[in-house]
């Protein structure tokens with residue numbers, strides 16, 4: 001998409017697994033057998049699904065149909081996972097009973113380990129053994145997958161986040177904007193909280209990014225700086241917990257409590273103040289973005305009827321725009337919040353949780369998964385917000 005800025009914005013889906021060429025997908029071995037009498041197929045499958053369910057291979061079809069000469073159909077069934085050493089003696093006894101009862105001739109076959117994430121992958125998978133394919137509910141083919149209106153909206157919210165990151169004067173910080181896509185409103189925004197010692201021990205310039213990264217205080221890039229660094233070395237440093245995404249979540253929760261107050265807890269505002277106070281009395285926060293947003297809701301007519309039953313459940317359905325890819329702590333907080341989509345502009349090669357180092361969005365054991373997109377920002381826009389030096393672009 002070519003914008004008024006003279007560059008090309010791109011929205012690139014970041015899948016839950018590193019992309020591999022469709023013909024080089026990971027496979028696992030299974031033990032399969034041909035079924036000579038098709039009328040026995042259902043009975044055999046029922047028995048097998050009781051004694052040898054294919055727990056991690058839900059995408060793999062149990063039966064393979066193949067047309068052979070004369071228009072006949074040959075059926076093969078997966079009996080179980082192949083024993084690790086490839087020795088059929090390792091096949092579970094129950095499955096051996098099925099083999100013997102129906103006089104089957106087992107053989108080893110390969111199936112794809114993970115469900116296909118694209119049609120191209122699925123076509124390749126079916127060459128080995130048929131699988132099912134469920135296209136994602138959102139379009140993932142880059143910016144062409146978004147409508148023109150959607151892509152413009154994504155670009156404008158990312159610009160908003162970039163401007164926010166710039167608003168901290170000469171200290172570069174990460175910025176987060178939580179957006180309700182239904183009302184197209186920013187409902188919470190925040191920057192990394194940078195703390196200053198009240199009585200600086202040195203005149204050192206503000207730096208948290210390690211040697212060579214002057215005047216950057218991007219918490220998610222170095223989430224463990226406080227473990228590695230000698231305390232008191234810098235006059236300015238990132239709060240170990242109050243990363244932009246975390247503070248934005250807190251601000252969104254405060255907004256919900258304010259717009260949908262719970263009369264059972266009259267003192268919620270007092271609790272809020274306690275939470276917002278810095279834990280360390282030695283430090284002073286330069287700016288409290290969570291408080292800034294509070295004033296924005298005075299004109300908010302979309303909500304504010306005070307009906308507790310309509311209080312949103314966390315950030316369900318909302319999107320978040322971040323200038324830098326979040327660290328594990330922030331990415332996990334966004335899972336807990338039930339965020340719908342995460343957009344970030346700059347990869348985080350040292351600690352990124354959504355593509356650069358880890359891929360939390362592909363972690364099967366989690367109970368919520370959001371879609372992740374990188375928004376590639378044109379160079380001239382980065383130059384304008386003075387982020388090009390440290391964005392890695």
Ligand SMILES: [Zn+2]
Pocket residue numbers: 219220223243244326327328329330331
């Ligand atoms: Zn973080």
